[in-house]
Amino acid sequence: MPNIELPVVVIGAGPQGLAAAAHLVERDQAVLVLEAGASAAAAVSEWGHVRLFSEWSELVDAAAARMLEPTGWGAPTTGYPTGAQWISGYLAPLAAALGDRIRYESRVVGVSRRGRDRLVDAGRAEQPFTVHVASADGTEHRVDARAVIDASGTWSTPNPAGADGLPALGERAVADLLDYRIPDYRARTKYEGSHSVVVGSGHSAVTAVIALGRIARRDPSTKVTWVLRRGAVGNTFGGGAADELPARGQLGMRAEEFVDAGLIDLVTGFRVEKIDRDGERIVLTSEDGRTLAPADHVAVLTGFRPDLSFLSELRLELDATLQAPVRIAAEVDPNLHSCGSVAATGARDLAQPEPDFYLVGAKSYGRAPTFLAMTGYEQVRSVVAELAGDHEAAARVELQLPDTGVCGGAGLFDSTGTAIGASCCALPDRQLIQIGRPIASV
Numbered sequence: 001m002p003n004i005e006l007p008v009v010v011i012g013a014g015p016q017g018l019a020a021a022a023h024l025v026e027r028d029q030a031v032l033v034l035e036a037g038a039s040a041a042a043a044v045s046e047w048g049h050v051r052l053f054s055e056w057s058e059l060v061d062a063a064a065a066r067m068l069e070p071t072g073w074g075a076p077t078t079g080y081p082t083g084a085q086w087i088s089g090y091l092a093p094l095a096a097a098l099g100d101r102i103r104y105e106s107r108v109v110g111v112s113r114r115g116r117d118r119l120v121d122a123g124r125a126e127q128p129f130t131v132h133v134a135s136a137d138g139t140e141h142r143v144d145a146r147a148v149i150d151a152s153g154t155w156s157t158p159n160p161a162g163a164d165g166l167p168a169l170g171e172r173a174v175a176d177l178l179d180y181r182i183p184d185y186r187a188r189t190k191y192e193g194s195h196s197v198v199v200g201s202g203h204s205a206v207t208a209v210i211a212l213g214r215i216a217r218r219d220p221s222t223k224v225t226w227v228l229r230r231g232a233v234g235n236t237f238g239g240g241a242a243d244e245l246p247a248r249g250q251l252g253m254r255a256e257e258f259v260d261a262g263l264i265d266l267v268t269g270f271r272v273e274k275i276d277r278d279g280e281r282i283v284l285t286s287e288d289g290r291t292l293a294p295a296d297h298v299a300v301l302t303g304f305r306p307d308l309s310f311l312s313e314l315r316l317e318l319d320a321t322l323q324a325p326v327r328i329a330a331e332v333d334p335n336l337h338s339c340g341s342v343a344a345t346g347a348r349d350l351a352q353p354e355p356d357f358y359l360v361g362a363k364s365y366g367r368a369p370t371f372l373a374m375t376g377y378e379q380v381r382s383v384v385a386e387l388a389g390d391h392e393a394a395a396r397v398e399l400q401l402p403d404t405g406v407c408g409g410a411g412l413f414d415s416t417g418t419a420i421g422a423s424c425c426a427l428p429d430r431q432l433i434q435i436g437r438p439i440a441s442v
């Protein structure tokens with residue numbers, strides 16, 4: 001392998017970047033982690049108040065645990081941590097153990113091959129990667145790398161409220177009044193007696209709705225509106241008791257209880273078209289002209305998308321829908337998978353036309369919302385094995401992912417919420433469609 005003396009650069013010191021670094025250290029590979037934030041797990045720290053639906057055992061990478069054990073660290077064993085506890089109980093000690101292999105306040109702003117833009121073939125594979133880094137003090141520098149693992153997540157690029165994936169009319173002008181991440185609803189008094197709107201249908205939206213439902217139960221003058229783009233509730237409440245991650249299943253069940261109890265107004269088929277300001281309040285209007293009552297707080301929890309801007313000079317093969325590596329997209333595409341029978345993915349699935357460049361972690365799922373930490377730990381184990389030349393370990397699958405239990409009658413829905421199939425993960429039956437006039441009438 002050319003440039004073998006250069007480090008593998010890992011972008012991002014989140015759960016996945018740190019795990020990748022631990023695997024690299026274990027395999028005696030030089031590694032440099034570049035992290036935009038001032039400390040490790042900067043994205044997780046922004047949702048530190050949220051309790052995870054995964055247990056501790058599913059949140060600790062095996063190589064990281066092996067690295068931490070000699071330091072006297074004790075693996076937390078039971079219970080469901082908050083994001084803050086995930087950091088204090090595991091991610092921060094892991095970052096400390098990795099020491100100066102992590103460079104903080106170092107935002108990656110570009111990745112390319114040294115001296116070769118995307119167009120140039122000649123000698124491309126022999127050139128090291130050049131990673132362009134902007135430091136917090138405004139200076140820029142470059143780092144050469146023999147391989148790059150992009151574990152920068154999707155947290156920095158939330159989706160807008162606009163139903164077409166672009167900001168709704170007026171959304172940019174009121175963006176400072178909107179929350180694009182789960183608010184900390186523990187500051188109850190801020191929300192009591194006011195009107196909160198939650199836009200979105202994923203786990204973050206469900207988590208927000210539950211927190212607001214609790215506030216509304218204590219203070220009935222609190223109004224909560226939950227806006228779904230889809231025309232039918234469909235699988236919004238998740239797999240319930242059939243979810244193999246019980247805490248994830250309970251999220252949907254609790255949200256459903258609050259809706260059934262009348263503490264939350266569920267509005268379906270509401271595609272946000274326009275957002276207006278009414279003094280300090282926000283008014284949402286849908287494509288079909290419906291307008292919600294003015295809101296004091298609006299949380300836009302419509303998911304995230306990968307930031308591909310700094311990868312423009314690399315040759316990537318990404319799925320046109322999900323913006324994820326094509327070989328994993330079919331596995332994780334929510335249009336095809338109404339249930340959670342997602343297979344583990346590794347180096348082979350993540351490989352790109354640009355050799356030795358890998359997207360891992362939350363970013364590897366592109367716009368799909370179903371990423372789990374354990375998925376990523378399996379990815380980085382396999383990718384690092386591949387980079388270390390251990391192809392057998394890279395090809396091995398060491399993980400079976402839990403099913404979400406969104407199966408059976410709920411079936412498949414198209415983007416309008418219309419049922420298009422009845423059984424879990426089964427594509428709708430093929431139907432003969434007629435082109436031109438029926439033969440009988442010719």
Ligand SMILES: Cc1cc2nc3c(=O)[nH]c(=O)nc-3n(C[C@H](O)[C@H](O)[C@H](O)COP(=O)(O)OP(=O)(O)OC[C@H]3O[C@@H](n4cnc5c(N)ncnc54)[C@H](O)[C@@H]3O)c2cc1C
Nearest residue numbers: 012014015016036042043052053054108153361362372373
């Ligand atoms: C609210 C919430 C709850 C979740 N709950 C669960 C759960 O219960 N169970 C589960 O398995 N998963 C859960 N997830 C999903 C997933 O496990 C986490 O999102 C996880 O943090 C993803 O890890 P990551 O390392 O891929 O990305 P991130 O945690 O987003 O880390 C990316 C890191 O890269 C840094 N970075 C970004 N851009 C750059 C750049 N250009 N240059 C340098 N650094 C950069 C960021 O600062 C950050 O530190 C949850 C996610 C969210 C948002």
